[in-house]
Amino acid sequence: MRVILLGAPGSGKGTQAEALVKRYGMVHISTGDLLRAEAAAGTSLGLQAKAIMEAGGLVSDEIVLGIIEHHLTVVEVETGFLLDGFPRTLPQAEGLDALLGRLGLPLDIVLLLEADYGEVTKRLLARRRADDTEQAIRKRLEVYAAQTVPLIDYYQRKGKLRTIKGVGKVEEISERIYEVLDTLR
Numbered sequence: 381m382r383v384i385l386l387g388a389p390g391s392g393k394g395t396q397a398e399a400l401v402k403r404y405g406m407v408h409i410s411t412g413d414l415l416r417a418e419a420a421a422g423t424s425l426g427l428q429a430k431a432i433m434e435a436g437g438l439v440s441d442e443i444v445l446g447i448i449e450h451h452l453t454v455v456e457v458e459t460g461f462l463l464d465g466f467p468r469t470l471p472q473a474e475g476l477d478a479l480l481g482r483l484g485l486p487l488d489i490v491l492l493l494e495a496d497y498g499e500v501t502k503r504l505l506a507r508r509r510a511d512d513t514e515q516a517i518r519k520r521l522e523v524y525a526a527q528t529v530p531l532i533d534y535y536q537r538k539g540k541l542r543t544i545k546g547v548g549k550v551e552e553i554s555e556r557i558y559e560v561l562d563t564l565r
């Protein structure tokens with residue numbers, strides 16, 4: 381199964397990814413987690429990314445596409461993948477299409493987790509990650525609206541998009557997603 385999880389910061393992508401990986405066994409690829417690991421390891425890429433992430437901006441498309449290419453080329457065809465937090469811009473989505481075309485791994489579905497900005501802000505303020513300050517959250521939501529929301533239309537036009545109500549208990553949301561993904565198995 382080859383899946384993209386799309387949604388605003390705090391919409392629950394990482395939380396739902398955990399449940400989906402347990403149920404379906406695909407490889408979870410979170411660009412946010414990978415960038416935070418680079419930052420924690422103190423690599424030059426990580427240090428560059430750290431400042432951008434803490435301010436709520438986006439790391440460059442070239443860097444992120446490079447990371448994704450590195451990880452997707454080792455994914456087994458049968459295992460599939462779950463992309464979380466990627467793509468986030470139109471150039472990233474186009475780059476991903478080209479890469480998946482080269483690798484012969486067509487995308488099955490894009491799940492949009494829908495939760496309003498008030499709800500996601502409340503969740504992020506309660507979590508307190510380094511980029512969960514009021515100012516960085518405001519910036520992340522602005523960036524999401526300007527650069528990532530256009531992907532909804534992009535995948536809708538390709539007939540790949542399914543919207544999932546991302547509010548309620550974590551388990552209820554997982555069930556909504558299973559209903560959709562079980563039909564793909």
Ligand code: AP5
Pocket residue numbers: 387388389390391392393394395396411412413415432433434436437438439440441444464465466467468472503504506507511520546547548549550553
């Ligand atoms: P990334 O790590 O991808 O962060 P994000 O998209 O801002 O998403 P979050 O991890 O904050 O939220 P989530 O949707 O995963 O929700 P979660 O499950 O954690 O990216 C961070 C930064 O890295 C970016 O800002 C950018 O700088 C850089 N970056 C990453 N990818 C990039 C890319 N492709 N291009 C360029 N730059 C990139 O849940 C959030 C909280 O809510 C948790 O505390 C959780 O417990 C809680 N929660 C979850 N579900 C529920 C629920 N149903 N009810 C109540 N609380 C809930």
